Structure formats: C-alpha cells, structure tokens
Amino acid sequence: NAGVTQTPKFQVLKTGQSMTLQCAQDMNHNSMYWYRQDPGMGLRLIYYSASEGTTDKGEVPNGYNVSRLNKREFSLRLESAAPSQTSVYFCASSEEGRNSYYGYTFGSGTRLTVV
Amino acid sequence: GQSLEQPSEVTAVEGAIVQINCTYQTSGFYGLSWYQQHDGGAPTFLSYNALDGLEETGRFSSFLSRSDSYGYLLLQELQMKDSASYFCASDSSYKLIFGSGTRLLVRP
Numbered sequence: 001n002a003g004v005t006q007t008p009k010f011q012v013l014k015t016g017q018s019m020t021l022q023c024a025q026d027m028n029h030n031s032m033y034w035y036r037q038d039p040g041m042g043l044r045l046i047y048y049s050a051s052e053g054t055t056d057k058g059e060v061p062n063g064y065n066v067s068r069l070n071k072r073e074f075s076l077r078l079e080s081a082a083p084s085q086t087s088v089y090f091c092a093s094s095e096e097g098r099n100s101y102y103g104y105t106f107g108s109g110t111r112l113t114v115v
Numbered sequence: 116g117q118s119l120e121q122p123s124e125v126t127a128v129e130g131a132i133v134q135i136n137c138t139y140q141t142s143g144f145y146g147l148s149w150y151q152q153h154d155g156g157a158p159t160f161l162s163y164n165a166l167d168g169l170e171e172t173g174r175f176s177s178f179l180s181r182s183d184s185y186g187y188l189l190l191q192e193l194q195m196k197d198s199a200s201y202f203c204a205s206d207s208s209y210k211l212i213f214g215s216g217t218r219l220l221v222r223p
Contacts, residue, residue: 033210042202042213043158050209058210090157103148103160104211 002026006091006107013081013114021076021110023091031094032074033104034058034066036087043090049074081114088112117141119203119214126220127193135188135217137203145206147179147186152216153199161188163206193221 007022025032030051035043035058045058049068063085065077074093078085088111092104119139127133139147146165150158164170164179164186176189190197198221204211 031209035213040216042215045210045212048210056210059212103150103163104158106157106159108157 004091004093004105004107006089006110008110009108010111011113013078013112015082015114017081018077018079019081020078021089021091021112022073023075023107024073025091025093025105026072027093027095027105028071029093029095029105030071032068033092033094034064034074034076035090035092036060036085037090037109038087046076046089081112083114086112086114117205117207117212119205119212121201121203121214121217123215124218124220126222129193129195129221129223131193132189132191133193133219135190135201135203135219137186137188137214139184139186139203139205139214141205141207141212143208144181147177148204148206148211149175149177149188150202150204150213151199152202158202161201165206190219195221195223197221 004025033048034046037043044060047066049055052071067075088109090109091107094104121137148163149161152158162177169178174191179186200216202216204213
C-alpha cells in the first residue's frame with residue numbers, strides 16, 4: 001500500500017528552467033493538493049483539485065500550474081523556476097473534498113533548489 | 116484573510132503533559148485538524164474536531180471552541196519520540212490552511 005508517491009525526491013534547477021513534479025495516489029481519493037513548505041514555516045497551499053476534472057488556486061499559486069491527469073495523478077509544473085521557489089513540495093490527498101475525520105495523506109516530499 | 120496562530124516553540128519534560136494552543140480566523144470554517152511532522156518527514160494526521168469539545172485518541176487529545184475560535188492539542192505522558200513540529204490546520208471551503216507550527220522539544 002504505497003499511499004501518495006511523489007517524484008522526484010530531490011531536484012536542482014537553474015533559474016528559468018522548467019520542470020514537472022509528479023504525484024500519484026492509490027487510495028481512490030477524490031481530492032488532491034499541492035503544498036510548499038519553507039524552512040521553519042507551515043505549509044502553504046499552492047493548488048488543489050477537489051475532484052477529478054477540477055482545479056483551483058490556493059494561497060500561493062503564482063508561478064505554478066497544475067494538471068489533474070486522472071483520479072490518481074496530480075502534477076505541478078514550474079514554467080520558469082525562480083530562486084524564490086526553492087522549497088519542499090508536498091502532495092496530499094483526501095477521501096473527499098472536506099477533511100472529515102480521516103485527514104490528509106501526504107507524500108514524502110520533493111526537495112527543490114533553484115540556483 | 117485566513118490565519119492561524121500558535122506558539123513557535125514549547126519545551127517539556129518526558130512524562131509530563133503539554134498543551135499547544137491555536138487560534139484561528141478563517142472564513143467558511145468546518146473544523147480544526149492537527150498534524151505532526153518530524154524533521155525531514157511528511158506531516159501525519161493526528162486529529163480532527165468538527166464540533167465543540169474534546170476528542171481523545173490515545174495519549175493525544177484535541178479541543179475546539181467555535182465561539183472562541185480556539186483549539187488546543189494536549190499531549191500526555193510525553194515521550195522523546197514526541198519531539199516534532201505540530202501544526203493546527205483550518206478545514207475551510209474544501210481545503211486545509213495550516214498554521215506556522217509549534218516545535219515541541221521533549222527533554223529527558
């Protein structure tokens with residue numbers, strides 16, 4: 001039972017390069033999320049997908065795009081990376097749009113450095 | 116806007132009880148969640164309060180007062196492995212908004 005799988009685990013980009021962070025869940029969850037976490041801080045929501053076929057902006061969407069490819073997969077794309085996007089990126093999923101009593105399941109994170 | 120406030124650091128002794136408070140200002144509030152995160156790890160779900168009152172899960176309990184926009188996480192019989200960061204999160208409008216976290220250090 002893999003839960004939420006993120007790839008890659010580590011990445012170094014040069015300013016201006018693009019990349020896509022991949023996320024897949026095998027729990028048949030409807031909702032998926034992308035968060036970023038900067039050192040010593042909480043998680044900030046980038047984008048979320050309440051259900052397959054829908055995506056919405058979170059707190060910090062600028063510089064990112066997302067694709068809900070199917071029910072299992074939700075990718076995050078950086079079109080032109082900037083040093084300010086250096087962070088740890090977490091993907092998460094939940095059973096339904098609302099948190100309910102089961103919580104979010106998080107992936108292990110992607111540590112991204114933009115130089 | 117939406118915001119959650121919690122203390123940045125708490126220190127306690129092994130075997131003791133510690134309470135981590137959280138106050139929130141969010142629109143479309145449904146409930147308050149708590150997550151634990153060890154250094155270098157992913158957040159893991161601890162508890163969720165949709166209604167006022169206390170929810171107990173083993174050594175951990177969580178409390179919510181909607182009228183006061185306030186909640187807390189209570190950790191009993193502290194163990195060294197409880198040293199971690201703890202985040203409250205507001206369940207608002209189909210997404211979770213997190214506080215900045217409380218770093219708990221458990222001393223022997």
